[in-house]
Amino acid sequence: MRIGIMGSGGLGGYFGARLALGGADVHFIARGKHLQAMRDQGLRIDGPEPMHVQKLHATDNPADVGPVDVVMLGVKLWDTEQAIAQMRPMVGPQTAIISFQNGVLKDDYLRAAFPAQQIMGGVGYVATTIEAPGVIKQTGPMQRLLFGEFDRSLSERGKALLAACKAGGINAELSDNILREIWLKYVFLVGLSGTTTSMRHTIGPIRSNPQTRAFLSDVMAEVIAVGRAQGVDLPADTLQAALQRADTVSPEMTSSMHHDLQRGNKLEVRWLSGGVVQLGQAKGVPTPCNRAIADILALHAEGGSRG
Ligand SMILES: NC(=O)C1=CN([C@@H]2O[C@H](COP(=O)(O)OP(=O)(O)OC[C@H]3O[C@@H](n4cnc5c(N)ncnc54)[C@H](OP(=O)(O)O)[C@@H]3O)[C@@H](O)[C@H]2O)C=CC1
């Protein structure tokens, strides 16, 4: 299977490395020093299960690659439109395109650019960052990919990608309700990212203090209300399950958005809590807690200030 990884950082680099080690014909799209290091030394994954892809295809020019079976989109949300424009040479009429970015607005960008039948839904669970050019660091053993067709069929292309993932040791699942999976992650992630970033704390103290726990719960409840207003069939116990998830992760856990704030990077808040506000407004669902998060972080959203 030919796979194009559009954005080979924490997410794309990690799962692309596993796919390559599993035997898939992976083409990494990267840029700058990271691209140079990958060309010179391959791609190294540090963490609980160290890996090294020594020989790989890496380029900043998707035209060098040409059409692939699957494009996996893994750039930060602020880079999406530019990445979509650049990745076009990898997209032939039979190419499946899957965004594993966070949030629920990501697929709207794809739908605006490509025919709906080429787009599959995806969710990625992993905690990784680019530690140095050519090196990705994974924190903790979690690694999981979910993907599927928006029409809920279990397609042959989905099964083929599943087989490629399994060959690379990825905990992958072909979902028959990917929209729900995307929203279930959104509920958890907006709660985690909104609270850890606005409060500048790991999840441990946030979930233990009754006042901040109530805020976490209210943030998640707003996401659920917006999702249901959008017609997503979120189970009755979604809030309980999301809070339970927040209770069972390490107390030291935080979100990628909190890491971005600490490093003075741009933030994905416009698509996370900001996305909840935007979708809530369109459906008349109040989202005061998410609005507070988006407003509090607005001065940091373009980067340049460390939290
Ligand atoms: N990392 C994680 O643990 C997880 C991340 N996610 C989501 O996945 C998405 C990606 O996050 P993450 O992997 O952490 O981000 P990273 O910044 O680690 O990786 C993105 C990479 O894509 C590169 N890139 C961006 N645009 C282009 C382009 N046009 N051409 C070539 N390379 C490009 C970036 O380069 P440059 O550095 O130069 O900008 C960077 O190397 C986000 O939406 C995030 O929320 C979801 C689950 C877990």
Ligand SMILES: CC(C)(CO)C(=O)C(=O)O
């Ligand atoms: C919660 C986590 C680590 C799960 O993949 C994530 O997606 C993020 O922090 O952005």
